[in-house]
Amino acid sequence: MDPSRRKFLQTSLSAPLAMAVGPQVMCALSQAIAPAGAGGPGQEKLFPNPHIIRYDTHCYTIHEKDEIIFSGAFHYPRCPRELWRDRLEKFKRAGFNTIETYIFWNYHEPREGQADLSEFEDFVKLVKEMGFWMIARPGPYVCAEWDAGGVPHWVMAKRFPLRTNDPHSLETSRHWYNLVLPVIQRHQVTTGGPIIMMQIENEYDYAPRLSEEVRLAYVKALAEMAWNAGINVPLLTCWTHQARENADPDMARVMDTCNFYPRWGIVKQVVPALKKLRAEEPNSPVAVTELQGGWFSGFGGKLSVNQDGVDAAQLDALTKTVYEQGVTYSSYYMGFGGTNFDWAAKTLTTTYDYAAPIREPGGLWPKYHAARLVGSTLALAGSVLARAEVSAGPIQSTNPAVSVTERESGKSGVLFVRENANAEQKYKLTFPDPNSPTRRLISVPREGELSLGAREMKMLPVQIAVPGGHLRYSTAEVFAAGEIAGREYIVFYDEPGRLVEIGLATRNEPHIEGETIYQYWDSDYESVVFGIRVVNQDKVWILNNHWLIVAVPAERARGAWTAEFSPAVLLTVEEAKPLLVPFVADAELLRSSGETKKSLWADFEFRPGEHEVTVLLPPEPSKCLVDGTPTDFHYTRSTRMAALHVSTPALPARPLTLNDLTTWTERFDLNSGEWSSGALGALEDSGDIPYGYVKYRAEFTTAAGDQSLFITTFADDAKKVFLHGKLLEAAANNKKDVEVKLPALAAGSHKLEISYELFGSPNFGENIGELKGLKSARVGADEKSAAAIASWHVQRYPAGSRGLRTGRGRQQLAPNFGARGWPPVSLSAGAPKGSFVPAFTWCRAEFRLESPVREWFMPWKLVFEADSDALLYLNGTFVGRYVTIGPQSEFYLPEPYLKFGEKEPNVLILVLAYADTTAPIRALRVAPYDEFATRRTRIEFEW
Structure with missing residues (x-):
């Protein structure tokens, strides 16, 4: 199965869920990617500012x-922008x-000009x-489970082949680049900004039916276009093999990368693709622009x-695998998914939670902490x-189900240990000492x-400098x-x-x-080796009266944090x-930390319950x-x-069931809302x-008898x-x-009413540029003799006269819409x-x-279940589309859209499709x- 997320979309239901590997894959693991030669194309063109950024x-080498x-x-x-800082x-x-983001053309220019x-x-x-640094991905095409892959519908109306060298395609692409590239240009790292790379196109290998030319x-x-606009940070693309044609001087200046969504097919998919990338892009880093951070949900x-x-275990193993294979640039897609609001691609849910490390409402879960522990390892061994x-070896494990790889730089290294049979394993391992002249x-x-646990992978330091000396391993x-101190x-x-x-x-x-279980001293290599047992509590050993060796259970490490303070708080210690x-x-989460002349403090976020805290002071x-409050x-x-106990009280909020509503039923009434008239198109x-x-809506006249539509x-x-x-x-x-x-x-006149559901365009494939709407409707005894219904009334719904802001962007209803004149109704079970x-x-x-209580982080959601599809608005802002086939029944209510306190109520408006009562509603809270x-x-x- 191809590791691209486009190909994966077609085969995801049959994705293997075991990290099954055979002898060939084990061989591949033991021969992790070695770098190619360091030569490259014209360096002055490739890196106009090499002292700032080059690779x-x-x-990458930055500053x-x-x-x-x-x-x-x-x-x-x-x-919502009010939540950007939190995320x-x-x-x-x-x-x-680094933060990577797409810039969606249709979002920023929904109407031409x-x-x-x-x-x-x-x-x-x-x-x-x-x-942060930033990676900017302006497309023009971006995929991203976004409506039409980011291409505006006004572009589609021009009817030309997208993503090609057709003159109209180049003209509109240039039009977009003329808008977005000046913003990117003035915020490049070379001009003091955060942008270190820019991507052109996106997974172009999967654009269908285009010639190589x-x-x-x-x-x-x-x-x-990018270079002419002053973009002088490195250009890259992904799954675009043209960028690997380095004999072309222009393509030699564009770096291609891989995207991976392997679920548990990690070794089978990732390792050979990265080896191929290294062979075909010998002068650039091995890079992954999209490393699976989750997956989207569809209706x-x-x-x-x-x-x-x-889950967290898969992210951990996948991330360590790409580092094992020599990747030095990777980006989780998604790190934070968020919400589609009214820009979802066809069949995509409102939620774009993605099971990302940071969840849709900003919540954290084990996957976040798995990513954070990877970050901790990089802080120690990233350099x-x-x-x-790749180490020259020999490297081996006594257990064939456990593979071991070592990567070395100078006299330091990192060991990668992987379980390959999806079962608990016992093993010993042997590896060379990079600090030894004889490579003992x-x-x-x-x-x-x-x-080693099932599917587990470890990233272990070897001969790494740490404060006070060296960690041998x-x-x-x-x-x-x-x-x-x-x-x-x-x-x-x-x-x-x-x-x-x-x-x-x-x-x-x-x-x-x-x-200790055992301890040895090797005086020739000036090393102490000792064995300890990890237990269910934090334990400390003291080496030579100065080194504190702390061992904690993995679960405790996932909730551990390091806070930074000024040494000035310790008046008796002189430290820079x-x-x-x-x-x-x-x-x-560690939210913040600080100190006064005589104290230090740290603000943590705890879930309700009891918590044991250990601090090295x-x-x-x-x-x-x-x-x-003084605490024992x-x-x-x-x-x-120092050890203390923290007790966090229960959540200070309860669900609210909404039974009392006011309603209004709107039919295909030409006197209600804004309608246009004319032929279909x-x-x-x-x-x-x-x-x-x-x-x-249309009326047609026909003679009596059998008729077809x-x-x-x-x-x-x-x-x-x-x-x-x-x-x-x-x-x-x-x-x-x-x-x-x-x-x-x-015989006579008949009324025909059609509701066309217009919820996004495909985000990839041949139909990205599809047009929308009814093309024709004919009535007759057979297809050959059927007569066209020529005159129609058409309304885009919800219509502008509802107080809805037309066009795209966050849909907004007038704040007082429905406040008066709608009759009350109470929801009843079993209606x-x-x-x-x-x-x-x-x-x-x-x-x-x-x-809200200031100390609490407490996001809210709407729980909605019904037998009709529905559109959902909170205080006038669109927050979701519900469909009866699922899977989404919980909708995030962003904090900036909510009103708190007794002064003003929140208003929830639902639009039930194809219903004239509230009977379809089964749950509303x-x-x-x-x-x-x-x-x-x-x-x-x-x-």
């Missing part, structure tokens, strides 16, 4: 520092250094302010979080991996065996290493019950305080470096406060460990394309067809050509739902939320996301 076969690009995708239109802060806390790039520029500025010409044209399928192969090459072999453990992963520490983590072997540099015969204080707990504090704590002087030719319904549409969108108010079920489908036998008709009718029923419900709610708690120590 070679290994990595003369080799970097691992650890990135996550964040599409700013999928998140970016969570990226920052997880160790990400009416463009506004200010939102994008504001996002770029905030990214810069918060200390057309493909190459189009990609070259886009690159020339009738599963929610992202309920899908197989997108090694940036230029690491290290065999671990000295006693007993190591353990460890069979446990490292959360943090630092120094506090003359005491160095290293925090390791692994599963409880496992043996961990640690090797540390020491010139003197070691003295270890704390129980900041204090990096580890807090080991089960906290969801220098001198013994005189006082501990939790939220300003235990301090052990020898280990400098593509909707693109007559106005904006809504995210909603298009109502068609023949309908043709421009696209395979769903529709409902009504004759004299009764549903023609045989025509209720998404076929482009429909023939339906009509019931016996009397008969009735059959589909040519009508839409508007429902208005009000609810109040108490003013507003509730907090219990699973993501956290309370901010300040832990403070005084001296």
Whole structure:
């Protein structure tokens, strides 16, 4: 199966869920990608500002520092701008250094000539302010499960082949680039901004039915547009093999990359594709523009979080695999997914949660902490991996189901250990010491065996410099290493019950305080080696009276954080470096930290419940406060460990069931709303394309006798067809050509009403540029003799007269819409739902939320279930589309859209499709996301 997300979309239901590997794959793993030669095309053209940014076969070098690009995708239109900072802060806390985003053409220029790039520029500025780099991906085509892949419908109305070197395609692409590239240009890293790369096109290898000549010409044209616009950061693309044709001087300046969505087919898909990329792009880093951060959800399928192969364990193994294979630039797609609102591609749910590390309402879960622990490892060993090459070996495992790879840079390295049989394994391993002139072999453990869980992968440091000396190696992963007031520490983590072997540099015969399973001193290599057992609590060993060795259960490491403080708080200690204080707990987030002259504090977010916190502190504090209240704590002087208990109260909110509504039923009434009249044609030719319904109404005259209706549409969108108010079920489908036998008709005039469901265009494939609407409708005894219905009334729905802001963008209803004159109704269980009718029923419900408690992060959702599809609005803003086939029944209610306090109620408006009562509604309530709610708690120590 091809690792592209486009190909994966076609085969995802049959994706393998086991990391099954055979001898050939094991061989491939043992021969991880080695870098090619470091030569390259004309360096002056490729890197106009090499002192600011350049790359070679290994990595990017930014401001003369080799970097691992650890990135996550964040599409700013999928998140209210008031929440951007919160989401970016969570990226920052997880160790990400780069944010990647698409810039959607149709979002910024929904009508030709009416463009506004200010939102994008504001996002770029905030990214810069918060200390990230940025990767800009302006398309023109972007995919992204976004309506038409980002191409505006007014472009489609021009009727030319998209994504080609057709003159009209080049002209419109240039038009978009003329709008967006000046913004990118002035925010490049070369001009003091955050943008370090720009992508042209997107997965062009999967654009159908284009010749090689057309493909190459189009990609070259886009690159020339970028260079001519002053883009002097590196250009890249993904799954576009033209960029690998390095004999072409222009293509040699464009770097191609891979995208991977393998679920658990990691080794089979990722390893050979990266080897091929290395062979075909020998002068650039091995890079992954989209590394699976989850997957989207479509109508009738599963929610992202309920899908197989997108959990924390898969992200962990996938990420470590690409580093094992030499990748130095990768970006999770998505890092934060967000919400589609009214820009979803065809069949896509409103939620774009994606099961990403940061969830749709901003909540955190194990996958976030898995990414964060990867970030912790990169903080320790990233400088090694940036230029690491495959070790010459020999490297081996005693268990054939456990593979081992080592990458080395200078005298340091990183070991990658993988379980390949989807079962718990015991093993020993042997690897060369990169710090040894003779490349002596290290065999671990000295006693007993190591353990590895099913599908587990580890990234282990070898000969890594840490405060106070060198970590020779460890069979446990490292959360943090630092120094506090003359005491160095290293925090390791692994599963409880496992043996961990640690090797540390020491010139003197070691003295270890704390129980070990065994210990050895190798005086020739000035190393101490000792074995310990990880237990269900935090434990500390002291080496030579200065080194604190901390081992914590893996679950505790996922909630552990390192807070930075000024050394000035310790008046008796003269240190220039900041204090990096580890807090080991089960906290969801470290929000902030700081200090006064005599204290330091850190604000954490805890879920309701009881929490044990361990802190490594220098001198013994005189006082501990939790939220300003003195709290008992235990301090052990020898280990400098403070332990305390934090209790978080229950969530201060409960669900609200909404039973009382006011309603109004709107039929295909020519006196209601804005209607246009005329012949049928593509909707693109007559106005904006809504995210909603298009109502068609006509009357036709026929003679008595057997008659059939023949309908043709421009696209395979769903529709409902009504004759004299009764549903023609045989025509209720998404076929482009429909023939339906009509019931016996009397001679005379007959009323035909059709609802065309216009909810997005495909985001990839041949139909990206499809036109929309009814093409023809004819009535007759047979197709040959059928007469066209020539005159129609058409309404885009919900219509502008409803107070709805027409066009695309966040759909907005007038704030007071439905406030007066609608009759009240109470929802009742078991009410008969009735059959589909040519009508839409508007429902208005009000609810109040108490003013939020400042300490709580508590996002809200709408829980809605019904037997009719529906559109959902909160305080006038569109927040979701409900469909009866699922899977979405919970809709995020963004905090900026809500009103809190007693002064003003929140107004929820639902539009039930094909219903003239509220009977289809089965559940309607507003509730907090219990699973993501956290309370901010300040832990403070005084001296």
